[in-house]
Amino acid sequence: MAVDFKTFVSVVPHVTAVRKPVLVRGRHGVGKSQVVYQLAGVVGLPVVERRASQMTEGDLLGLPSTNGDVTTWNPPEWFKTACDTAVVLFLDEVDRATPEVRQGIFELTDSRKLAGFELHPGTLIFAAVNGGEHGEQYQVGEMNPAELDRWTVFDVEPTVEDWLDWASENVHEVIWDFINQNHMHLEHSDDFEPNKVYPSRRSWDRLSECLVSASLLNEGSDLGAVYNLTNAFVGFEAAVAFRDFVENYERQVTVEDILDSGKIDRTAEFGINEHSALVEKMEAVKVFDEVLAAGQVQNLSDYFLTLPSEVAMKLWTVLGKGNIENTVALHQATGSDGQTVSSYIVELLTGENGE
Numbered sequence: 001m002a003v004d005f006k007t008f009v010s011v012v013p014h015v016t017a018v019r020k021p022v023l024v025r026g027r028h029g030v031g032k033s034q035v036v037y038q039l040a041g042v043v044g045l046p047v048v049e050r051r052a053s054q055m056t057e058g059d060l061l062g063l064p065s066t067n068g069d070v071t072t073w074n075p076p077e078w079f080k081t082a083c084d085t086a087v088v089l090f091l092d093e094v095d096r097a098t099p100e101v102r103q104g105i106f107e108l109t110d111s112r113k114l115a116g117f118e119l120h121p122g123t124l125i126f127a128a129v130n131g132g133e134h135g136e137q138y139q140v141g142e143m144n145p146a147e148l149d150r151w152t153v154f155d156v157e158p159t160v161e162d163w164l165d166w167a168s169e170n171v172h173e174v175i176w177d178f179i180n181q182n183h184m185h186l187e188h189s190d191d192f193e194p195n196k197v198y199p200s201r202r203s204w205d206r207l208s209e210c211l212v213s214a215s216l217l218n219e220g221s222d223l224g225a226v227y228n229l230t231n232a233f234v235g236f237e238a239a240v241a242f243r244d245f246v247e248n249y250e251r252q253v254t255v256e257d258i259l260d261s262g263k264i265d266r267t268a269e270f271g272i273n274e275h276s277a278l279v280e281k282m283e284a285v286k287v288f289d290e291v292l293a294a295g296q297v298q299n300l301s302d303y304f305l306t307l308p309s310e311v312a313m314k315l316w317t318v319l320g321k322g323n324i325e326n327t328v329a330l331h332q333a334t335g336s337d338g339q340t341v342s343s344y345i346v347e348l349l350t351g352e353n354g355e
Contacts, residue, residue, distance in 0.1 A: 086122025
């Protein structure tokens with residue numbers, strides 16, 4: 001059964017604590033390598049990465065030398081580093097490696113040594129592959145039961161929320177808003193047609209870097225260039241939708257519009273999806289981590305009182321993850337129309353008017 005990244009990050013420390021190797025399986029571009037580097041940062045270890053698909057036996061074992069009639073192996077620099085100091089040893093694309101290289105990795109994963117050299121006690125072993133339940137979509141080698149038995153195997157299927165949480169600090173806000181409101185364009189999850197460009201989590205990140213560098217997400221930018229670049233990175237369908245989104249972005253309602261300016265009227269035609277997207281953006285920018293000013297509380301209460309029940313409770317939940325003073329202040333607030341927030345919450349929970 002596949003797990004999302006939140007679950008993976010919460011349980012994998014139990015595996016690394018006993019120095020067992022971890023194999024991450026999943027579709028391309030979902031962030032497998034990224035999460036390994038994030039975990040390395042959490043434990044404060046540098047990453048030594050090698051593409052197993054590009055390795056030969058010599059790249060794995062090193063070169064031999066003789067002393068009289070005795071032959072010894074001189075380990076390659078990357079492996080000696082993993083033996084001398086604590087690192088995260090990350091072997092990518094293991095299922096694309098040659099059988100000889102994979103046999104060598106057998107020993108690494110089974111006994112933490114290779115050709116007589118032992119890994120540092122603090123070194124952690126991670127690997128990533130495109131195999132598993134999606135393996136038929138890739139030109140990869142199958143991993144037999146004896147090979148898999150030497151790994152702790154996690155199949156990852158990250159949620160859209162996993163990406164939005166990461167992307168809130170790593171991609172441009174226009175792209176974040178687009179994916180937040182158009183989940184279906186984040187990545188392709190069906191079978192792939194040959195030679196067709198599809199969106200992935202990785203390709204949106206790369207597109208963001210390109211558009212930011214070219215200053216093409218500023219007001220009045222060249223929409224033709226935005227479309228052509230987006231088409232090249234994520235494919236036709238997503239490019240068409242994203243171009244239209246950028247063209248109309250100035251009409252988007254921002255968190256500042258609601259909290260700072262009180263432009264509640266701009267959400268008058270919103271449906272549940274639009275309201276939910278706005279609440280998700282409030283959560284992403286962590287606006288409730290700091291204590292809201294009195295005017296912001298008033299504006300928030302006016303907005304809260306317009307929300308459909310399921311979105312109102314979603315906003316209440318998001319508010320509860322931040323500073324508790326904001327929850328108390330909103331609960332005690334009265335809207336500009338005279339209705340109290342507390343009575344509206346009672347009405348939402350019971351279906352009855354709380355006044």
